[in-house]
Amino acid sequence: MRALMTAFCAWAVPGLGHVVLGRWSKAVYFFLLITSLFALGVWLGGGGSVSAARFPFHIYGQYGAGLPAFVASWIGADPLHATIDRLELGVLMTTVAGILNIIVVVDAYEIARLDSSKA
Numbered sequence: 001m002r003a004l005m006t007a008f009c010a011w012a013v014p015g016l017g018h019v020v021l022g023r024w025s026k027a028v029y030f031f032l033l034i035t036s037l038f039a040l041g042v043w044l045g046g047g048g049s050v051s052a053a054r055f056p057f058h059i060y061g062q063y064g065a066g067l068p069a070f071v072a073s074w075i076g077a078d079p080l081h082a083t084i085d086r087l088e089l090g091v092l093m094t095t096v097a098g099i100l101n102i103i104v105v106v107d108a109y110e111i112a113r114l115d116s117s118k119a
Helices: 002-012 016-020 024-044 058-065 067-075 084-118
Strands: none
Touching: 002 016, 002 084, 016 024, 016 084, 024 067, 024 084, 058 067, 058 084, 067 084
């Protein structure tokens, strides 16, 4: 059960699962990497790079970033000032950030599972 809760924390906020496990350096690294990549993608896309209506298939990868994706899609502005190149790059960056966070979630889950099996 601890491993599942750790995985949920890791998904909700990038790096939080590693905070729960007491691995602060990894937590800070993952938080900075994933949130800055995601924020840069949102900025490049003019706030509209996270949109289920406009990008139905990318949204699955983007929601891997956890709560930041929900906030970005809720706040999401219409990307009128973003060129199509910047919008596409923003979509790509937010999707990659989500996929990276899924890898971090699996890492946190496996660490928590192995720690509980040793106890």
